[in-house]
Amino acid sequence: MQRLARESDPLGAVKELIWNALDADATRVDVVLHRSPLGAVERVTVRDDGTGMAPEALAAAFDRIGGSWKKWTAGTLLKQRTLHGSNGQGRLRAYALGDHIRWTTVADGVGGRSRTEVAAHAGARNDFLIGDSVPTREATGTLVEAWGKQSPRLDRLPLRANHRRLTTELAPYLTAYPEVSVVYDGVAVDPRTSVRHTSVYPLTFAGGDAQLKVIEWSAAVDRELHLCDGGGIPVGTVDAGIRAPGFDFTAYVLWPPMAEHVSDVHLGEGHDSEVTALLAVAREQLRAHFRSRDDDRRRELVQRWQAEGSYPYDDAAAGPDRATFDLVATAVHRHIPRRGNQRRATLALLREVVRARPERVAAVLDEIFKLSDDDRGQLDRILGDTRGIRAAATVGDRLAAIATLRRLRTADPDRLGAVLAEHTWVFGERHGLLTADRQLDAVVDRHAGPDLLLARARREHERRQHLVVGTVDTAGAKELTQLVSYAEAVAGDAGFRGIRVDWDVWLLAGRVDDDLRPAVRDPHRPRGCVLDRVGLRVWVRDWAEVLNECTDRVRFYEQGVTGYPDRARLP
Known part of the structure; x- marks a missing residue:
């Protein structure tokens, strides 16, 4: 009997009594937790307006365990609602709520409507004392009362979590x-x-x-x-x-x-x-x-951030960098501030962390927001391949730079040099780590040549690497002769005498004349290279051709390393 009562589960007892009421066609069930002056739960009552238990049915209901009438019917007696229990053990669950239990039930029986009390005590769990039935005009229904038990488990019954548990179980x-x-x-x-x-x-x-x-x-x-x-x-x-x-x-x-x-x-x-x-x-x-x-949630959040101006990308930005940001930001959206300015700043900073230090994102967010195990686990899965995320950021940066160069060529050519200076990889990966150099600037200034876009250098022990880039609208035989003369002059300047220097001198043109095609497409030299000597290479290239090759190179890298667009949705 004690095992069937499951006295360590008072919420389970409340649920069982609620189901008993619903099985009796109740339309309202009230569970009341009565507290002592000190706040402890000292009494629990469950009242319903169901059909109650008729006097002639009480003996069968309480005198034995098992064999409930519910086994033999498909639905409740009056309204044919779905039944819950059928094992005849539910009344024992009330012992989890108190040592003393009393049922007061009003029902219509053979002799008319009557009220009957049934009492029980934990000292004799299988003895139910059924009182005499009294005629009444009260509404039908049953009141179950349990008291006389002190337990910390009972004091936890008022917790909101228990209300939520009841809600989830009773929802269907x-x-x-x-x-x-x-x-x-x-x-x-x-x-x-x-x-x-x-x-x-x-x-x-x-x-x-x-x-x-x-x-x-x-x-x-x-x-x-x-x-x-x-x-x-x-x-x-x-x-x-x-x-x-x-x-x-x-x-x-x-x-x-x-x-x-x-x-x-x-x-x-x-x-x-x-x-x-x-x-x-x-x-x-x-x-x-x-x-x-x-x-769905990711799209809804991003659309909301876009509408309020908090989203750190414009509509034209796309690619794996943005896709990764969306995954990370929506994974921790519950922790992101609600106020507009704070949210805008947080999302912008998060974008930079994702791009620059993807391997640190989870640790940084955990330190700031104190993430749950679920949130941390999801971030770990998203950021599992930080190499791919860093590569995705590189791809995004380079595609954006190429788009900017295309626009500046016609819209604002005066800014071309400044942008190219930040993206010298356009001229080949070996030029990716170049920087400004005063000595080089002084040398190129001493020699007349094409309109200068940039001059950059790199030092490595006793060896130097120099990149000089000029531009013209149209490159023909005359411009080629001037370019070679200029390149030989700067490469032979006394300022670098005795220093081992590798020079790359470029001329970028809006158009290359047909008479230069044999020179720029010599099969024995790289495409665009018109002079290849030890320490000096001279290049003539078409602007559009260079930018198209850069785009192809970035796209190939993107597909090979990040797998985008397949990786646009990371794990």
């Missing part, structure tokens, strides 16, 4: 029967007030057809998978068994024969059964559901 029933109301400790149990999103999916498995209902809540709940019959009455509960960071949800598997497989539910998932097969299908559908919902 209260949705199916909206005329029913349950009030717990003065607060209505109403799923509609906290449901954020609901989805229903058909399931097909070896045992037939079932249904999966997923309810996402606006408050934190335990992630559970309730195994229910066709009417939404839970037969058992298991862990949801999936990861869905950022979502508070409860899932319900509705299968009409579920109650017939209650033993399989209680045995767990370590054996082959139709319930185990159904759980596998349900969890796979749950994963698919939250993959889709994660995409």
